[in-house]
Amino acid sequence: MAVNREIIKFLAMVVVILVAPLLVHEGYLINVMVFIGIHTMLALALNLLLGYAGQISLGQAGFFGLGAYISGILTATHGINPWAAMAAAALFVTFLAFIVGFPILKLKGHYLAMATLGLGIIIYIVFNEAVEQTGGPSGLSGIPNLQVAGIVFDTDLKNYYLIWAFTLAAMGLALNLVHSRIGRALRAIHDSEVAARVMGVNARLLKVQIFALSAGLSAIAGSLYAHTMTFIAPASFGFNFSVELVTMVIIGGLASIYGSLLGAALLTLLPEMLRAFQDYDIIVYGLLLIVMTMFMPGGLVKGVPSALSRIRGKLQGRPVPHA
């Protein structure tokens, strides 16, 4: 019964996402929605690690970039099929994260933050300095679009459906995962790692596995990004972007799959909507984030329903317990 409700919720979201671009006729907005898709996938990947297992990573942009560059270099420079390049990128990054995960995830709290931050920065430096392969700071261009059975994904609308197909698949996979035995074990690690271990959860291995999964998903997002944009430069994969991803997860709602979507959507749309403030947009943006974390500590996914019920209560004139 609870499972059915989950499925209905998911299908409703799929329908909304399928129909959305048909209501929007402006190419620019569809382009923004493509980015929301990519960001959702990235926020989702991070949320599995941060929201569920309680392990921070400030190096997600690095994995995103690795996916983009591996795909880009293999196709643009070596002429390999884009789909094969995407698979290679995902496998390589998953494997890399699995190997570096063992030493890194022994660390906790601030130390884990520092280590993942360092990892992200190392990757970023490689993008800038390995000029022969990556093109250095001026970027890598001429990355081909993906294609399926003769359809080339070269317009915003086509890319929209391509990217959302991947994002929805990732969301479905994540929903399945968090409602399984594994999701329960991840939340247990979050609450008390020692207790989880004496209950028979191999916490060390599970943390590394979820880290690798998170990195692999980010790499797929990176690969999609490269083939959609056809041009990539290191600036998109720096430390700032890692922090932005953490913000998306927290604003959207920790340990919530739909929260990742909300957080990604909000943080992608906000800068676009704040264009009206011109040079002051960054100040308004920062203020909004502060206000939101103050009044919606559980993220949008919990804050919006509770705010609505409070407003409804006020309208009907009955007292509402403080949330």
Next chain:
Amino acid sequence: MLKVKNINTYYGKVHALKNVTIHLAQGEIVALIGANGAGKTTILNTLSGVIPARTGSIQFLGEPVETLPPDRIVKIGISQVPEGRQVFKGMTVADNLELGAYLRFRSREPREQIRQDMRHMYELFPRLEERKKQMAGTLSGGEQQMLAIGRALMARPRLLLLDEPSMGLAPLVVQEIFGVIERLRRDEGTTILLVEQNARAALKMADRGYVLETGKVILEGAAAELLENPEVQRAYLGKEKKEIWER
């Protein structure tokens, strides 16, 4: 069933267990008593693999287990109820219990058996059933202790390690929990190693006991004998306590 021989455990440079040797027979309740810092909890953590011993041997059902990681230890039938309960506060009572059966889910044991065990836990601790959809963090101390025990039992252990089940609980609740422990041994033949500050209550329930002091076993014997032992009475049971003006 369990033979622990000459184990030495360290926290960094601190030598916490010094040549500790203990054993448990099938179906026994054995109490470990001693002051704070004597090494009682360390023995349990060493047995469950959380803090492995540096030297010495541990045999469980005839197999050496001293090098196994915690998850393998659970798999072969040793479950720990950690000190301070450590329930998963952000998860529901039912989820906590299901997590106790983590390895059984993983080995694809029929769901029906696990569900049956859940019902059994609710029968042992009716209060948990009333609160099964509630977050574990909202339970009272006694209920959390019950949940911690139930969670450990969901792994179907042959040996249960109980770390201070009476800690910070009202006497009536302690009685209830000790009643369940006795029932587990009587009805299900679970072997129990019990660490307690409340030495009198522990020795009344146990068959045998070990007294620890600064990482060493200084006394062992039948629980009834330990209860009568003047040394134990003075140090741990508060007998012959002299008030200042009597000295």
